Amino acid sequence: MPPSRESISNRGDDDEVCPVCKSSRYLNPDMRFLINPECYHKMCESCVDRIFSGGPANCPVAGCHKTLRKARFRKQTFEDIGVEREVDIRRRVMQVLNRREEEFDSKRAYDDFLEQREEIIANLVHGTDVAKTEGDLQRYASENMRSIRANQALEAREASSFQEQQTHEQELARLRRQAAREEYENERREILAGREDVLSRLAAGKPADAATIAREGHKVLLKKSSARRSEEERIRQKQAALRNSDSRKAGATAVDRTTESRDSGFIKGLKRIKTPEPEKPYDPFGGLVPNKRDYYTLRDSYPSSYLDPIRQDTRMQAGGYNLQEYYSRTLMEAFAGLGCFVDEEVARRDGAISKPNATEV
Structure with missing residues (x-):
């Protein structure tokens, strides 16, 4: 009710x-x-x-x-005391069960770990098997204290690095705003100084030279403006190069966590963390060499009573018809099936169908 x-x-x-x-x-x-x-x-x-x-x-x-x-x-913190208690329990459990996704063999194993952690939190919140759940949690904490502390230290470093990055980005934004204001003020002062110089030269010169003085003053302003923009672009490129260098250094000095992961029966699917191998360059052909021919050699011409008139017909050549493409396609179709052994493929297929599936119940 x-x-x-x-x-x-x-x-x-x-x-x-x-x-x-x-x-x-x-x-x-x-x-x-x-x-x-x-x-x-x-x-x-x-x-x-x-x-x-x-x-x-x-x-x-x-x-x-x-x-x-x-x-x-x-x-x-929260108005509802039930929410306050659940948040405290969740924080305490997640400080102990702080495994990361890269510590598991597969995404499924990591999802099972997350589900198991939520079940533990639900048991403690709703008072279901509290003694057993607390015992399992304490036993896991005592057996895996090394990995727990390593993950806590890594999380603290990530939080500190994120905070430093945010502070650095805010400082860069402030410096950019300040530089923009200074640039605007400098440009405004240069324009005013250029105008005053042109006016003083016009006042001291002859009326016939007015157009020439105005053009020269405009050229001077344009030259100063282009020089200032090129210098600013050079500074921006230098800053971008420094940022890329810092990011590469941070990636190169990343901590290689090879902490011991003991499978105590409480969490399944853990693995020893290994350094990932560098990715190979992308190959759009998947290792296939386009012009490689194993069973034949393509010649420039082949004797044929049907193709000889075409080779000598200037109208066909003007239209772009190439006999080499015809030779290549015909020989490829002729030799394409020499590497296929149907009996062996059928035997492998039948063996795979008859073999029982390990995932079936």
């Missing part, structure tokens, strides 16, 4: 009252509520200081006998 509207409205009022001292936020607007991840019972900060300042003590909420410590009290 869904909760009534009155219970929903009263629930917000209950959340503003400390269950220990019954103080209300209505009377004390500065009151702060804290929770402890041991039992997730909420109480005000004054009760926490009063009860737990002398050391660990039992939870003062009626019916809860868990021992709490003041250092573990913190402010609630």
